[in-house]
Amino acid sequence: MAHMNQKCAAWVIDLLEIQPNDKTLEVGFGPGVGIELLTKAALEGYVAGVDPSQEMVAQARARNATAITSGHVDLRYGSAESLPFEDNTFNKALAINSMQVWMDAAAGLREIRRVMKAGGRIALGFTPYSGQQKVGLSDRLAAAGLVEAHVVETDTGFCVLAIKPRPDEGQMQSNIGTE
Ligand SMILES: C[S@@+](CC[C@H](N)C(=O)[O-])C[C@H]1O[C@@H](n2cnc3c(N)ncnc32)[C@H](O)[C@@H]1O
Numbered sequence: 001m002a003h004m005n006q007k008c009a010a011w012v013i014d015l016l017e018i019q020p021n022d023k024t025l026e027v028g029f030g031p032g033v034g035i036e037l038l039t040k041a042a043l044e045g046y047v048a049g050v051d052p053s054q055e056m057v058a059q060a061r062a063r064n065a066t067a068i069t070s071g072h073v074d075l076r077y078g079s080a081e082s083l084p085f086e087d088n089t090f091n092k093a094l095a096i097n098s099m100q101v102w103m104d105a106a107a108g109l110r111e112i113r114r115v116m117k118a119g120g121r122i123a124l125g126f127t128p129y130s131g132q133q134k135v136g137l138s139d140r141l142a143a144a145g146l147v148e149a150h151v152v153e154t155d156t157g158f159c160v161l162a163i164k165p166r167p168d169e170g171q172m173q174s175n176i177g178t179e
Contacts (some may be wrong), residue, residue, distance in 0.1 A: 004127050008157045009034040009096050012125035015152065016092050020044045025090040026070050027051075027080045027108070028098025032060025035075065039067045048085065050078035068102065080108030083115050091120040100132040111143035119165040120161055122146060125159040134158055152179060 013034065018024060018041035029035050029049040036118070038047045051057050060075050067073040078084045080095070080102045102108045103108050112122055122141070126132040137160045138149035146162035147169060153159075 005030075005097065006155070008125050008127050009111070010142050010158050011154065011156045012067065012094055012123050013037050014097055015125075016094060016121055016123050018042050018045075018092060018138040022092050023048075023090045024094070025049065025083075025085070025112070027083075027093070027095040027112065028101070029060050029075065030056050030096075030098075032063040032075070034054075034096055035060055035064050035073060036067075036095070039064065039072055045072075046074070048074045048076070049073065050076050050080070050083060052077060052079045072171060079103070080105075080111060083111045085115045087114055088117045089115050092122075094123045094125065095121065096125045097127055097130045097132075100126070100130055105140065106144060109141060109146070113145050113164055115178050116164040118164055119163045121160050122164070123161050125157055127157040130157070138162075170171055 020043050022042045022045040024038050024042055024047050026049040028032050029051050035047055037050055057077055064073050076084055081104050093116055099105050103122045134151055137151055141149040141160060141162040147165045149162035151158055
């Protein structure tokens with residue numbers, strides 16, 4: 001299962017097309033395997049994460065100790081529903097096998113939208129046995145104000161991708177609904 005999770009994390013990170021300077025957020029990082037992969041992809045960027053489990057934060061901090069010391073990585077206690085970051089901070093955000101256990105997924109998605117920059121990309125990945133339903137997933141992201149939401153799938157699992165709209169794009173989306 002650990003191998004499957006790592007493979008899913010690598011796949012989702014690939015889908016996000018992380019650039020060396022990206023500022024990336026992982027929500028629900030667990031033992032920090034995804035964070036470790038992100039630091040290798042965003043070599044000159046910044047990687048932050050939140051997880052509400054003290055045990056997971058301790059494990060992830062130990063796994064990424066060198067990158068934390070150098071200021072490349074910042075791992076905090078916290079939950080999706082109340083992210084401890086400023087508005088418009090990140091240009092990539094992801095969560096792997098996590099949204100299905102959030103107390104309030106709609107609030108978590110709105111929070112991710114808030115902390116992302118306009119044009120930033122979000123990817124939520126799930127392994128086949130995560131318990132997350134594929135049906136309605138894109139609609140949940142759209143309801144949180146994200147655009148171009150769509151699901152992609154491989155034998156590793158499935159992933160919903162979306163974008164935080166630029167202000168003019170958000171207006172266009174709401175006009176489409178009223179015409
Ligand atoms: C199944 S684990 C997945 C961990 C990691 N992403 C992975 O793929 O190995 C789910 C993670 O979500 C975290 N989590 C639970 N509730 C959360 C919430 N409300 N906000 C953010 N993360 C949460 C858990 O503590 C746990 O680390």
